[in-house]
Amino acid sequence: MLLGIHCSISGGLHKAFGESASLGIDTFQIFTKNQRQWKEKIIETQEKSIFLDDFKTSHVKLIFSHASYLINLASNDDILWERSVRALIGEVQRCHDLGLAFTxxxxxxxxxxxxxxxxxxxxxxxxxxxxxxxNSALKILLENTAGQGSSIGYRFEHLKQILDGADSARIGVCFDTCHAFAAGYDIRTKTGFEATMEELDSIIGLKNLYAIHLNDSKGELGSNLDRHEHIGKGRLGLEPFRQIMNTFSHIPKVIETPKKDNMDAVNLEVLRGLINT
Ligand SMILES: [Zn+2]
Ligand SMILES: [Zn+2]
Structure with missing residues (x-):
């Protein structure tokens, strides 16, 4: 079972290992740079070796990144599109240097x-x-979106079209529970969850699913609101998480819930408590 959180890199990339050790987790997600700025970042030799040493001596088995929110590969603005492609290439290179599995x-x-x-x-x-x-085998995982604004990816069909078009084993998918619900996939009940995953399987193929984001939702079904809530405290309740913890144990899972007090530890405890229930 690979279960973790989105770790902070404030104070340096390797700081994520301190947070992951204190939570006893075996996987995590990070930003490899300030995700709200275009400024590119080159990983220095020393920074890289500290990170790789910490990775080796930690209990962490797999790490992945979340690419910058500024990247928009669908932009009609040539300058923004070029900049986005450059930023994604930079992200892939950084992840590759740090021994990450995917972005x-x-x-x-x-x-x-x-x-x-x-x-x-x-x-x-x-x-x-x-x-x-x-030079890299790093995978890029397309995340399903809540459908806010004119975002692409709120239907499994969008992701499938992109997978087919890119036609590469290096492209896969990440499923976010909050986004799916906000986009109209009703995963609140066991039957609803199973129907959604069957749809995902028939359209995208479960073999292309490499990661899951575990987030409850502040917004209602089909609200298109990308607002994450603590596990079991939002509109989703515990059932979809029980399903995932018991049927997708082989897929790396991280929570991306608001950072407050010891809520990461609480959410992890809630999730672990759902196993075999
Ligand atoms: Zn995301
Ligand atoms: Zn997510």
Missing amino acids: ILHPGSAKELGEREGIKKIIKALKTTLQETK
């Missing part, structure tokens, strides 16, 4: 371009990124 990416926002054209731009961007990072 998670929001597919993009098409705005006036429309979904069809937006998806074409995303495919082109991914192809360029893969081409320019051929």
Whole structure:
């Protein structure tokens, strides 16, 4: 069972290992740089060796990153699109240098371009990124979105079209529970959860699912609101998490709930308590 949280890198990338050790987790997600700034970051030799040493001596088995929120591979603005591709290439290189397994990416926002054209731009961007990072086996996982604004990825069909277009074993999918519910997939009950996962399997294929984000939802079903809530404290309740903890034990899972007091520890405890129930 790989279960963890999104760890902070404040004070340095290796700081994530202190947080993960204190929580006793075996996987985590990080940002490899300030996710709200375009400024690129090169991993220095020393920073890299400290991180790799800590990784080796830790109990952590697998680490992945979340790409910058600024990246928009569906942008119709050529400058923003180019910048986004550069930023994704930088992300893949940093993850590769740090021994990470994959990076998670929001597919993009098409705005006036429309979904069809937006998806074409995303495919082109991914192809360029893969081409320019051929030295790496790092996977890029497309995350399903809540459908806020004109974001692409709120239907499994979008992700499938991108997977088909990019046509590479280095592209996969990450399933976010809050986003799925906000996008209209009713996973609150066992039957609803199973139906959603069957849909995911028939459209995308479960073999392409490499990670799960465990988040309860502040927003209602179909609200398109991307607002994460603590596990069992939102509109989702505990059932979808019970299902995931018991049927997707082989897939790495992290929570991305608000950082407050000891809530990461509390949420992890709630999730562990759902096993075999
Ligand atoms: Zn995300
Ligand atoms: Zn997420």
